[in-house]
Amino acid sequence: MNVERLVAMVNDIAAFFASEPDADAAAEQVAYHLQKFWEPRMRSEIQRCLEQGGVGLSPLARRGVERL
Amino acid sequence: MTAAEAPKPISQAQKDEILAIVACHKDQPGPLIEILHDVQRSLGYVPAEAVPLIAGALNLSRAEVHGVVSFYHHFRSAPHGRRVLRLCRAEACQSMNGRALERHAMKRLGIGFGETTVDREITLEAVYCLGLCACSPAAMIDEEVHGRVTPERLDELLKRAGAGVRP
Amino acid sequence: MTVTVWISRDAGALALGAEATAQKLLAAAQAAGTAIRLRRNGSRGLYWLEPLLEVECAAGRIAYGPVTAKDVPGLIDKGLLRGEAHPLRLGPIEAHPWFASQQRLTFARVGRIDPLDLDDYIAQGGFRGLRRALEIGSAATVNEVLESGLRGRGGAAFPTGIKWQTVLKQPAGQRYITCNADEGDSGTFSDRMLMEGDPFSVIEGMIIAGVAVGATRGYIYLRVEYPHAYQVMNAAISAARKAAYLGTDVCGSKHAFDIELRLGAGAYICGEETSMLESLEGRRGEIRVRPPLPAEKGLFGAPTVVNNVVTLATVPVVLAQGAAAYRDFGQAKSRGTLPLQLAGNVLRGGLIERAFGLTVRELLYDYGGGSASGRPIRAVQIGGPLGAYLPESQFDTPLEYEALSAIGAMLGHGGVVAFDDTVDMLEMAKYAMEFCAIESCGKCTPCRIGSVRGAEALGKIARGINPEGNCSLVEELCDTMLQASLCGLGGMAPYPVLSAMKHFKEDFAKRTAAS
């Protein structure tokens, strides 16, 4: 999987939920979305990316992925 | 002989004129016929090129405008002669030898109704009542009216109108 | 001292040289060193005397006529400007027997005033009707018109008050007054004379109608063949607007009313009311199916009064003089006066306004003086190109709605055209069909195709081709057109044809014999 593309995608998702004033809730919603709509190998890929430092992930995206 | 010249394409100035006319009437309710009158007054006829311009400005289809233009006999799609002779063909004029006057006019001008002399001086048109029935037969040259018109009087009028009359 | 001279600017007068007479008069007076005030009026309706010239002098308005430009110098020499004797001197027009016997209500001012002089108009009783209407209000005004027995003078003779009442009853919202000035019947010119001779009366009638039914906007639909009426009517509307008779508060009342003058474009059919409405809306002048009536859904879909010029110009009279006074004229269901227009082959053609009841013969001979050609009058056509032809045997019929209807004829717009004995009635029948073909809107089949086939069949008779067969074919066709046409054009074109075939058999039989 193209990690850069996945990072861009999760950043897009996080950007949507960023309007949620409650930061925890926002991260939860990011994680929930990934859980519901991302195929497992995409999720593991993004998790691996996070483990390797999560280059390019926006702060909320990072917090979302952390919750997977 | 008739001169049924195909009209030349209209100029940009004429197009501007048409658009100015439309702009002038646009906000009146149901303005199409008023616009066509003004276009004909200004250009002498309603050129085919005017139709899309008017249709566009009034937000009508070209078909609609064409349908209207072609319905009314007053509107013409090509320029007429320098002057227009209208002869009344209705009953009151017929009762006073109007038919003979018609025949005379056609013979003198060498054209039929709806036609224009070769020199483009005179267009002969039929009209059905000019409201001059108590002094029939009646004729109109441009907007000038004439009653009790005899063939001799018609010749005189045509001569005065400067129209070349065939011998 | 300045002498006031009246010369008509009515199109009929102009057609007979009134303008040349006027110019000559000005020049001659100047040459003679006499100051004159030339005033232009409508026509008195004595077209056989046009150009008619009236001089204001001590003895009143002394008329001379017909005065051609040629006659002017001689007349001046003979004391024209002092009203002195001359073979062309007619005396006061009011005293002229042709005029004196008339009952001029609608045409009371026509020819007496300068049509565009509001003061003249008011001095002669103008706007009294409107003031009364404003006083008594909407419902009472409608009632007054209803009570007067006034019927549409355009031809259909529908009671005007009922039409107004229908419009008044419609749900609130925009309403319109439309004035049908598409006077296209041959032999008629009363609308034109009114518009050229007394335009404010038409305007006043429209304002009253507006006040009565709650309309704030009026349209006049005028035929393009009437350029002079167009000019006068336009100027009159501007003058009325300037004097606040039109505008946001008519006559200082809370009523708003304004009028727009629209030109037709050469379509007889647009004299039919629904077709006129289509044309006013900027469309092809095709007939609308009724119902709905224009009074319910008319111009731009709004309730609309459609009245003829004469009808509207009569309304101020009704209001000013009261319904009863108007009703007193006429007889049976034909109340009030009728402006008849005598035309064609007559010695003395013109406008005769009288209470209903005059016979055709009285009109033709007492007023008309017989034919212009000096030959016997053989036929008259009443009511325009769709009206029946009457033979001499029917000349004693009174000119009113029911009596004419009883003999299969119609009064229409009151035009009477006389023909002498040189007329070929088969040709006239054929012309009736041709006219229908030329003017058919093309919507319904009987008119669109029938008129063409009718003219062709009559042409065949004229050429001696199977005359009997074609005569019966024409009769059958006329039945189809009468019963099946969508409007009065195709539905009435058979009247002149059938009446010609019935009363002038010989013109058809001639060909039959020749075949």
Added chain:
Amino acid sequence: MYSIDHKDLGTPAPASTGTVTLDIDGSTVTVPAGTSVMRAVALAGGHIPKLCATDSLKAFGSCRVCLVEIEGRKGFPASCTTEVAAGMKVRTQSPRIQKLRRGVVELYVSDHPLDCDTCPANGHCELQDAAAELGVEGSRYANGGASQRGVKQDASNPYFVFNPDLCIVCSRCVRACDETQGTLALTIEGRGFSSRVSASQHQPFLESECVSCGACVEACPTAALTEKLPLMLGAPTKAVSTTCGYCGVGCSLKAEVKEETVVRMVPNRAGTANKGHACVKGRFAFGYATHADRVRRPMIRKRITDPWREVSWEEAISYTASEFKRIQQKYGPNSVGGITSSRCTNEETFLVQKLVRAALGTNNVDTCARVCHSATGYGLKHTLGESAGTQAFTSVMKADVVMLIGANPTDGHPVFASQLKRRLRQGATLIVIDPRVIDLVRTPHIEAAAHLQLRPGTNVAVINALAHVVVTEGLANDAYAEERCEGDTYRKWKAFVSDARNSPEAMEAISGVPAALVRKAARMYAAGPNSAIYYGLGVTEHSQGTTMVMGIANIAMATGNLGREGVGVSPLRGQNNVQGACDMGSFPHEFSGYRHVSDAATRSLFEGAWNATLASEPGLRIPNMFEAALDGSFRALYIQGEDFVHSDPNTNHVVAALSAMECVVVQDLFLIETARYAHVFLPGSSFLEKDGTFTNAERRISRVRKVMEPLAGLADWEVTMQLAQALGYPMHYSHPSEIMDEIARLTPTFHGVTYEKLERLGSIQWPCNDAAPDGTPTMHVGAFVRGKGKFYLTEYIATSERSTSRFPLLLTTGRVLYQYNVGTQTRRTANLAWQEEDRLDIHPDDAEDRGIADGDWVGVTSRTGDMVMRAVVSRRMTPGVVYTTFHFPESGVNLVTTENSDWATNCPEYKVTAVEVVRVGQPEAWQARIRAERGAQRSPALPTACSHRDEC
């Protein structure tokens, strides 16, 4: 000529309540109030001859053949224009009436050819019928009289001829163009006897304003306007009701066939979606179904560089199955997947996803809706609770304000556009939000009250600004929103949109829409009282597609414009069965009826029914499949009716992904672009070759009926079934109705749907179940499907695709009327007469800056790729924005589009690509090659001219 099995009632049904009882020829008849006498007679089983009347058009009263007698009324009223009245006594037959009718028909006949035997309308000509009925055999007038005959026929339109000699000037064509289609391209010119039907200004139809919808042809009572195909193939003998295979309007059509050949397609006047109307595609462009390009035998090849080898169905199926098994064995169950098609039936898509989930044991199934309306599903589901439009099409007739966003109905959904135009002509207010001046902004008799000509990619900025005005100006319907929606989300949303950053003034710099115009539009929308939103791919195909759909739902909820007729949120679906494909469980995360695969109860329901273990994790979406293919974890794909290589963005990327796979199976009618990268080609069947159902954009399930045998022997659902069998998962359906029965059993919103009921009701709008046995035209009545409506915060986030000095223009894409989607079908019809290539629309200022003239070849370059096409200099564009379609493969539009996609659904951002445009000399070599190939393939479905007067 209307459909051969249509019984015409003469005038339309009145919109009335109550009935009237009258007497017709001695019988007592009760009909709805407002019915015409003519219709009443027809309803009572009687018959009155007529020529200008037809029940799709308002009574006109011109032919005068339908005269009757009515007691107490004088004369002979026309029965078409006379309304029934209580107690009326009508006489329809008498010698007098017959004589008059004969008289009129004889007049018609006096200028009409009498050579009926050789006339194409012979047997279906209303004049012929009337003359025969009345005993008119000729005309006594017709001897050398005036005639309008001898006018040359106009065969300019590829599908129909106009023969003025046969015209009876009934105006039915003119009225059909006005009333039914709303284009007003026809008129009567002249008057009286010389009245003639004229297209625009007396022009050939093809050069006129005509959009070839065919309503005029259908309305014509004679052969004056006739389709060309029946002229060549002969008259049809049978009519089969079916549903159009083109756009999401889902018109009900009657395929009229002669033996097994469709010779005419006529809209069904009883069709609820289209009310007897159709467009140039649905009515005429069906020739592709029998085009010579159709592949009739399965084919396989080892490598995509090998030539194709025709094989038997058995071989193709078993090869495919063995490859899939091999790959799954080697790379795991999730290394394969399937794609369902929005062009196939519900039953077919259901089977494909079932095959993927049950037979292949993976959730790697997706559908082409991914690239069009996936954002709609997500957005509406989350806000309102159901992934579908809220209204029936007819609802628009009760709308006072219509807000049209990112949709171009006159081109994309022409039959809906006609209905919308009818409503707008009645006076409804139109607001258009679109970067282009689409037709509806200003078209005869219609003018948008506001056109918000936004910069592509800024939808959310505009919807937020609209919402800002609604909320801050106190125009919201608080009572409704508080009662029907989650109050806390509503209040949060209000606070969010009220923020100054969302004001029209603040957003103006972003969207380019003047703040005052936004305020005006917001006030109009809020004022209603019935305001409806219709939207298209201009909403969904963005990186914020889902956000925008939510924004739309938000504003509709806030103003109370949901849950009744005349209002709502209605997505206009691009393809005929987008809604259906989504409903059928084509998405990787959902079973049919939009139930998540992780839901244990649902899963066990399916596992029980399907006798299989189903995966609980979502599968790959289409773009994810491409990514996985490139990394080697995804190796085989079964694609039914979808041309990725042409339709999906960033073509090079798609091609690389497909090329990396080991087994690509394409099932399609034609050797589409994607087939270049396929190992197995399974011939597909067109909508004419099978039974099934389609679900249109208004959730209407309509029957598709077989009118001819599948050209390759099997319908698509049969192929899927065989494939499942070969994979060791037998499926047993003897007819698609059994598949529907299974769908109904397993899907709550479909519980009440059966073929028997479809037969009875004509069509059904889901949900159809015990609560709504006859279906649901309007959703969310009383309460939202999700319970309380939920507001989402919709922050505007600019797409990463921006114009720069290098790519200063924004390219956006769309559809034209005459072509459809990737053009696979329409390119194989005579619709090419109108458009035979994609073109780039560019504003005159941008063109002038670049020295580009109309018709020049231009190169279009983006960060992703480049293409060459011809330019159209057009004021439909705003400066800075260019536009094209992607109907033709040689254009390579998707070489230019980017990989950007909607955050929630990965719906590609087709609508925004930064590009530069330069004038070039000619197309690229590869483009010229495809163009040439296509040209050689092309054998027009119809000749461009037919001179039937001479030959037929």
